[in-house]
Amino acid sequence: MESLNSLGINCTADSVPHIALLGSGGGQRAAVGLVGSLYQMKKDGLLDTLLYLGGVSGSTWSMSSLYSDPQWSTNMNTAVSKLSGPGVELEQALGWLIERAKEEHFSLTDVWGALTSAAFMKQMDLRHLSDDAGQNATNPYPIYSAIENSFSDGPIEGKWFEMSPHESGFPEMGLFIETSLLGSKFQDGRLLEKKPEMDMVKLQGLCLQLQEVWRKVKIFFSRGLRRFWNPYKPASCFQLIDAGLFINVSYPSFLGDKRDIDLIIAPEFSAGNMFEALDYAAEVNKPFPKIDDKVLEERDWPKDCYVFEGKDKEPTIVYLPLFNRKNCKGLFHKHTLKERGTRIFWRIFLLYRFTAYIISSRIPLLL
Template sequence: MSASKPKESISRILKNVLNKSEQEFVAGRRNTVLQTLNKLKIQCSQKEVPNIALLGSGGGQRAMVGLLGSLVQLDKAGLLDCILYLSGVSGSTWCMASLYKEPNWSTKLETVKDKIIERIRGPEVSLTDPMAKLKKYYYGKDLFSLTDVWAVMVVMSYVKEIDEHTLTEQRKQHNKDPFPIYAVIDKQSKQSNDGDPWFEINPYEAGYSLSGVFVDTGDFGSQFHKGSKIKHQDEFDMLYLQALCGSALGDEVDIKKTMWQKIKAFFQNETTLEAMREEERERTDKAMRKEKKTEAIEADTISDASDDPISPPLDECHRAFMDLVNMNLSVLNGENPSGFDKSIRTNLNDLSGGKRPLISTMETLETADIRPEKQYINRFTMEVCEYLSSQIQNWLFDAGISICKCMAQWIWGRKYNFLHNMTDEGVKSTLLQSETRDYIDAGVLLNSPYFSVLREDRDIDLIISLDFSQGDPFMTVKDAAETCKKLKIPFPEVNITSEDKKKPKDFYVFKGQNTPTVIHIPLFNVVNCGDEVEDWRKKYRTFQGAYSAEMIADLMDVAGKNISNNREKLKEQIRAVIEKKRFG
């Protein structure tokens, strides 16, 4: 962008002040909350209207279905329109994306719920659709990462659709719904433990919740320099957003195994291989037609085939590629990968005509029977990919190579940094220096979006935390309290008894002076599951395939009971925060 052109877009640095559009939304929503409280016969003036945030934790499809079941019961209890903000991480965002696809979904939740359930218990999307979507992602942006792959190979298998809508399209479509906030974290900030890792995305803005720096959501991902946009990137769609938010279905080893298995299944599928072959046939035919045309025009000139070389046989390159995938899987499974190593080197040696295209770092596997270190296998993968990428001109094969490179480098959610080279003393310098940032599932740091609603400018009075976590059902609220204490953010003390850890109940309230009230609701507890809490946890693990229709119905019911059983307690706490505002 030349200096003479006007600035297209500028990053916003305005701490403790809400975006104007959000201010307008909140003002209108607070009127709805007031009318709802009057219907519930809860006395409240305009000034006393409580700002209530509902949080959905991560937990894969368990969180998606659990949040849906909870919202349905909040609606039946007449409490849904008391909610000002709805924020989620990971699996809860899959539910949110499905809901906000429908304008003013909360006015027709029963109908919307039926549509979502029918979809997620239905058949998977056919392979040709994710293949086409992968092509769009691969060619449609400067920065391709595993998040694009996760969207088409994993998230799609749970949500059973390709949602190409964007967040900015939802502006003005949800004035009767809670304000949505999708939460992720900045990977570099998490790793360095320096700065603000909590990152939020809503229909209007995307940015760092606590640092107070934001960019228009439509420009998140575009390239910026000193606060001005210099290169536009198309806004990501809702399928990608669900992948960005929901990729922490297990620890890193589990995710890597899943990714390599998905890559293997996708690229060894005959439909994929046939698509590669068809593209290769078309490319070869085009090259031959070009050569014949040249010969016809210049009959006395021998055509130089090097101008448009014919690739080595695709099947041989594909075989080496699949050996590489299997080799990575064998390493993760603790198996000896030397057989795949030998096959790869033999295959590529043949393809190169005996010129040994690979450097000596591969040699150690030939005789070793120990598992190679992570650094070694990553380097090995990059070397094989570099050679294969020079051999085949085929978008699907190129995409496979790029995916393997991303796996070796473990690149997720890479975006241009909208703060690049800005200067602001109130923002950590580490946020301003790098050209790109990586954004990942918030569940790897805190499996609930507390810090999106704990922004001072949102002035939240009551937080209702729905916890769908697989492990300790109190970890999210305990970690939030501990982090808030370090950051000097008002948050109540959280004390959990040893008895509660063993036998969690369905409703906890934490209060403090000059802090929001926090209601914490574990999904599986002794009230809705009796003595079978562990059985329910084992049945609904995070890291498993899509749930059956029966499992979805049972989970909806269990999650809903946590709301229906506590309708009066919820109203009691709403009254309490109103009293606190009235006299506090």
Template sequence: MSASKCRKSSEVRIEPSLNKSEQEFVARRRISVLQSLQKLSTPCNQENVPNIALLGSGGGQRAMVGLLGCLDQLDKAGLLDCVLYLSGVSGSTWCMASLYQEPDWSTKLQTVKDRIFSRISGPAVSLKDKFAKLKKYFKGKDHFSLTDVWAVLAVTTFVKEIDEHTLTDQHGHNNKDPFPIYTVIDKTCKQRNNGDPWFEITPYEAGYSLSGAFVNASTFGSQFHQGSRKSQLNEFDMLYLQALCGSALADELEIMKMLWQKIKELFQQKDLVLEEYKKDQQERSQEAKGKEKESALGINLQGGFKVKLPEINVFPFKDSNSASVDKCYQMLMNLVDMNLAVLNGKDPSALDESIRAKLNDLSGGQSQRILDKLRPADKTLCMKNYTKELCNFLTDQINLWPFDAWMYICTCMDLWIWGRNYNFLHDITDEAVPSTLPKGDTRDYIDAGLLLNSPYFSVLRKERNVDLIISLDFSEGDPFLTVKDAAEMCRKLNIPFPQVNIPNQDIEKPKDFYVFKGQNTPTVIHIPLFNVVNCGDKLEDWRKKYRTFQGAYSTEMITDLMNVAGKNISNCKEKLMEEISAAIGQKTCSC
């Protein structure tokens, strides 16, 4: 298929220009920005209104709360309405998702902020609600992955809600707010260091920022072939989006430990698990009876021909009694504990012996084949193979909710599958699309923080014409890593970006405001969260108190973090105004 024909008939948009809806949004927003600048007594006209992008880095709940504190102070300083784009990575997207639930949130930020504060400092999502949401994801998606599990078990721990709104729900609801851009990366492009890893998601489109290949946000995740949609799946909700964007809280080992622990916490509620199992068993039984009745009545179900109905095994156990179900339950709990033991360097031998005994009982002594495949358990046990073999066996024995999901999750843990969705560029032919992207009918999307912990490349698209970038950095570790890496990546990609030079004495003790400028580049303001200005001589104490990988914050921790983050704005209001005025002046000269 030629590129021109592909574009003409395709539901995929392959061109660098902005989506029409974004263009209209930006035009309206620039009028609001002009009005805001006039209120601040800053000389400006419609032609030289600067395009200002505010970036929120990753950093888990620290980033979520930190961004909220900064936005609060931007609002109080009268600067929030000067922002055209708001883009986030990882934890910052959790804050964004909460804000954009509310139509025109920036016009009533104090009320919205109080509501978010009350929620994230309040009670946790109930296990029953988590089970119900996990079931929705498991039974309603073509590609269930660890991202769905992370959404239900981890993200809800921090955001304290199950947000089932969608991005397209926001159409027309946020006309007075900055334009939101959520960012992730393409896992394969990152690993192979080719193609275009930078992927953005807005209320209107989802796609590759630098290649300019996009699909409607409501159809992202649906099945495509050569630019045509083959099936329409339900649009992903905001809880899933927050998990897609925010899963790089630590290294892989720590994530695995956290996931196994969260799985244990959910499924150790035995009464709830067995209640769900019985409910699903009854639903399968009713389904079978209904189909048997239809068959007996000779109802034509397909193309005018009678369909031979498949047999539905309502009682999957050869010995379908509570004792058998209990043995399967205990084996799965032991399997979870074995994985945790091995990850924590403990001896899992006793758990292995328990599993072997139950396997033998369940099969009436006929389980030698599976027992032979399970290698003797010790501290160096390969748990991936052990987990796979045991789940394969149990799948043959019991295949009802929630046991089926439980075993599938174990498989996803083994294969480490995150963010899997249909590839909307599958087999598409267009010279503008890197040759690696159309390969395969699925792609995996992961937290952008695994490549660059700030969403620079979403706002560096030349079509967005950004003049000033304000980077709020909530990262752990080197407080300048994101801006240094962005500069180096841009140099390699020939994308205009100012040179970044950091004084040696500032590496360990950063200040609260840095400005980087270049010729024909956007101006970049870099603001580290914890610095010697807002933390004084207790810089290390603040860093230790707010680690990326820890549980949900207390009310006091949230309050203190919002305050210290807000100081980075209130202390720098005049400097921010100077750089905004300078951006206006530079734009005036170029006009």
């Protein structure tokens, strides 16, 4: 509230808007991009306005790194410096993998988690997600997202899976367990066997996996959930994979009544489908602002900023594609965005051009 008032936006404790920033997928580009966006928001006095920070795929790399510091939102310089740190010794990463190899469901996902943590985020973070439950309330509340893939013929409502410091589960079906029990065995809502909670290295591998890499997480929520898909052959575990393969921004966890979001700030660091959440929201009957057909025609060559104004229970969405006609004008043709956009030069050049222009000029005006 103090941050909003300092920006000239008068509000009381009862009228503070619920604002979420949702980082997209996009690998290392998304990890760096999210930190850059948050850094710029801090400089402009906007970071403290965020109630939630959500992420999928590449953005979860930087989220897990950020929250290793309980005071990160007041110390963004440290968060940025980690990205250029010395990294992790090979022996440390291999030691972690050797311990994971002793577990029942060791897979390539563990290898990917170790690689992500050691090579890209420069730390092997062994804390648990539930440890963040008591963190500084000035930090935005984190929501990590994945999708459930074993029931390929199941309903779309049962695909999205979210993990927060307090609970994890299927938001649209109202099925949750305590995050400290994530990985344990349940049946008919009853705890059968408590297993150690996964650490953040493993969670990074879970949220950001290659196309065919998946991890089995043993969770049974209720008999009703099994009947919802297949009453005769219930699977022994859920298969959680990269949510970016489904929707590359974590909209599903922030639509509807549960979090009552007023404003979503959605920086898009990928070069994929710009408006993929629209069809999803319509299919699950979630409130989502109307997007004009003329805007949808721009998905392959978008502008730098879109504001989709919400009505009634619809959140207003500020959509910020990194690869857009303003940033990329004169640099390369639109049809080569995806191929050339992954080069390190373009990542860094466009990232800071994007954050400096969009975050400092458009967001304050909207607020």
